Amino acid sequence: MIDPVEEPVWHRLSPRMLVVHPVQEVVRAAPALLGLLVAGSSSGGKGHLWSIAGVGVMVVLGVLRWFTTTYRITPEHVRVRRGLLTRKVLTVPRDRVRTVDVTSHVLHRVLGLARVEVGTGTSERRHEGRLKLDALAAAEAARLRVELLRRSPVTSAEPLDSTPPAGSTPAAEHELARMRPEWVRFGPFTMSGLVTVGVVAGFVSRLVSEGNVDLGRVGPVRETWRWFSALSLPLEIATVVLVLVVFVSVASTLGYVVAFGNFRLTRQAEGTLHVTRGLLTTRATTIEERRLRGVEISEPLLLRAVRGARLSAVTTGLRAAQGAQRGGSLLLPPAPREQAVAVAGLVLPRVSPGVRDGTGDGTGEAAHDPAVSPVTAPLTAHGPAALRRRFTRAYGVHALVLAALLASWRWAGLPSWTWLTAAALLPLTALLAADRYRSLGHALTSGYLVTRWGSIVRRRVALECDGVIGWNIQRSFFQRRARLATLTATTAAGKQGYQVRDAGLGEVLRLAAAGTPGLLDEFLVDARPTPELSANSM
Amino acid sequence: MRRCAGTRTIGQSWDVDTPTLRSPRHRVSRTAVWYWASRAALGWLVIVAAHVFWLVADDENAVSLTAHVTALVVTAVAAVAHVTVMPRWRYRVHRWEATSTAVFTQAGWFKQEWRIAPVSRIQTVDSERGPLEQLFRLANVTVTTASAAGPIKIAGLDRDTAQRLVAELTATAQATVGDAT
Numbered sequence: 001m002i003d004p005v006e007e008p009v010w011h012r013l014s015p016r017m018l019v020v021h022p023v024q025e026v027v028r029a030a031p032a033l034l035g036l037l038v039a040g041s042s043s044g045g046k047g048h049l050w051s052i053a054g055v056g057v058m059v060v061l062g063v064l065r066w067f068t069t070t071y072r073i074t075p076e077h078v079r080v081r082r083g084l085l086t087r088k089v090l091t092v093p094r095d096r097v098r099t100v101d102v103t104s105h106v107l108h109r110v111l112g113l114a115r116v117e118v119g120t121g122t123s124e125r126r127h128e129g130r131l132k133l134d135a136l137a138a139a140e141a142a143r144l145r146v147e148l149l150r151r152s153p154v155t156s157a158e159p160l161d162s163t164p165p166a167g168s169t170p171a172a173e174h175e176l177a178r179m180r181p182e183w184v185r186f187g188p189f190t191m192s193g194l195v196t197v198g199v200v201a202g203f204v205s206r207l208v209s210e211g212n213v214d215l216g217r218v219g220p221v222r223e224t225w226r227w228f229s230a231l232s233l234p235l236e237i238a239t240v241v242l243v244l245v246v247f248v249s250v251a252s253t254l255g256y257v258v259a260f261g262n263f264r265l266t267r268q269a270e271g272t273l274h275v276t277r278g279l280l281t282t283r284a285t286t287i288e289e290r291r292l293r294g295v296e297i298s299e300p301l302l303l304r305a306v307r308g309a310r311l312s313a314v315t316t317g318l319r320a321a322q323g324a325q326r327g328g329s330l331l332l333p334p335a336p337r338e339q340a341v342a343v344a345g346l347v348l349p350r351v352s353p354g355v356r357d358g359t360g361d362g363t364g365e366a367a368h369d370p371a372v373s374p375v376t377a378p379l380t381a382h383g384p385a386a387l388r389r390r391f392t393r394a395y396g397v398h399a400l401v402l403a404a405l406l407a408s409w410r411w412a413g414l415p416s417w418t419w420l421t422a423a424a425l426l427p428l429t430a431l432l433a434a435d436r437y438r439s440l441g442h443a444l445t446s447g448y449l450v451t452r453w454g455s456i457v458r459r460r461v462a463l464e465c466d467g468v469i470g471w472n473i474q475r476s477f478f479q480r481r482a483r484l485a486t487l488t489a490t491t492a493a494g495k496q497g498y499q500v501r502d503a504g505l506g507e508v509l510r511l512a513a514a515g516t517p518g519l520l521d522e523f524l525v526d527a528r529p530t531p532e533l534s535a536n537s538m
Numbered sequence: 539m540r541r542c543a544g545t546r547t548i549g550q551s552w553d554v555d556t557p558t559l560r561s562p563r564h565r566v567s568r569t570a571v572w573y574w575a576s577r578a579a580l581g582w583l584v585i586v587a588a589h590v591f592w593l594v595a596d597d598e599n600a601v602s603l604t605a606h607v608t609a610l611v612v613t614a615v616a617a618v619a620h621v622t623v624m625p626r627w628r629y630r631v632h633r634w635e636a637t638s639t640a641v642f643t644q645a646g647w648f649k650q651e652w653r654i655a656p657v658s659r660i661q662t663v664d665s666e667r668g669p670l671e672q673l674f675r676l677a678n679v680t681v682t683t684a685s686a687a688g689p690i691k692i693a694g695l696d697r698d699t700a701q702r703l704v705a706e707l708t709a710t711a712q713a714t715v716g717d718a719t
Contacts, residue, residue, distance in 0.1 A: 012707075022714040049564045118638075119651045133669070191605070292565075316684075317706065334577045398624065436644070449708065465622075469655065469656070469657065469659045469685045469688060470653065470654050470656060470683060470685070470688045470690075471653070471685060472651060472652070472653045472654075472655075472687070472688060473559070473653075474649060474650070474651045474652075475649070475651075476648060476649045476650075477648050477649070480650065488687060488688075490655070490683065490685035490687040490688030491685050491687075492683075492684035492685050495687040496685045496687040497685060497686075497687025497688065497690075505558065506557060506558070509557050509559060510593035512654075513557070516656070518639070519639065519640055519654065519656050520654065522637060522639075522640075523559055523560055523561060523562075523635075524556075524557040524644055525557065525558060525559075526557055
């Protein structure tokens, strides 16, 4: 317990935020203000006055934010008070701090500031539960990050020095991965540029509609349009596709460089993984290794085509990664697949090789090879019933779409090329279904439950069995007919639940029983002629 | 392992001696049938009331009387079928069991679901009684773990059983150390 005399004081955010907050507020309200300005002045009113007033209000609000936000750190808690009209106190117990995220946007960096976000182990997905300090001086933020995650390493389950590869000297910081220039080649395949295209298109359309800007009157646009209209239809389509591809590729590559430039993954002496990245906005995420429950290797279709993959952490206290760069759980940006596998091997806590392979048939190889990694271990396929189910589902959806298109062509005057295109895509559906089946697989190896699924984005998750809380087993009517079941391993980490889809019921039960020894025993019966409880009956 | 996968996919013969999950031991309270029936009936009553209101308010006869009556009859038939069949069916498929180590439930008729959570990982045990449930002296129990994916809900327990279950689970859950993540 602490001495009450030493009650820590309430700190304020960095005074430099007096500059940043107003700018942030104005930027946040920029579309509305811009609309106000354009609409007001084009209709001859006093639009500019209104927007200046708007900017003024935003600036005042921003300045007030600095005065209303305070925080303090006691040996037990981190507390943040904020809010002007509604006062709010956020309290996080220090021992519940799982991750610390330090982000600096461009403006932050110019002023030497950093935003600190504290992730706790709560499974709530709402945003409010996260404690955010926007922003502190960069040095203060770095100090806070270290301090918040420092605690006695006695409770740490795995000894740290067992993991660095042989030959490396134990240092305070051990580098596991670092950005290589040649990885930029994966940039175009991340498709992150699609978002940029969407944003630009949205902005232009908003400008046109709200600002009454007539694009037809802009010289270059008119010239291009005239040239474009002169082309034949196939050429028009080809041009659009080409322009889109080039634009998206360039935007994606730029996005990749900006988001992942200077990427570094290190292991700190205090038992944390530390990810830093970003050229303009720098982001540093610290993950407590004790809370790491597994990893996820995801391969979107395009990235898979060029043998790339990205790696993210399955950990408590961080929301699951979304897209290529959002989400703090990223461990490796799109990179060569071998690299992702290698990093996964370094990051995952070593597990005792003697752990029994629960899938029964797979014991052989796992037992002989102690170095079998959950990210490379061969997976058990789900069998012909699962394959049939992939096809019926894919074609079921396709048939529905086709029927809907046909109906609206017949009765609602939809052009016929829509359903013709849909019909022409039928073979593609078969490919998709086959690939979805090919992705399906599971294994239980060296203490990890491994599951893989998906085609458009193929994901392979290795989840520590200790991190599995319970099991949900689902069987729809059709699954029961096909003797299949879907197993969900519930966990406090990552997406909260990971599924093994459409495996045989017996296989699913074996997997669950082996994953959490003893838990299922009393509920299992052998489906032999004489049903008998396999284990102690209460 | 791929080899094994091959042998495994050839026939269904391995299915013979595979383990299967037995049903949880306990059914919910018999009264739950009446509770579910009355809840469904109330829902249907709202729809029928809307029908009748429409019939009365429809002065200009935009829809013919026969159409109104047909719609009412169809609704009534569907309602009777739902109110009589659903509760019994639900009573048959909803089962639960709590041992010293795990909570185990079964639910669903089209999509059957078993949920198993170890008692050592339980974070909260809530019991809730809505107004209608109070009328039938019933309660439901929700067991949550640190995972957002796996709350276990047992509906339609009689009040004493629910109280006992909550007390039991809370006691065991408190006895375990750690934060159960």
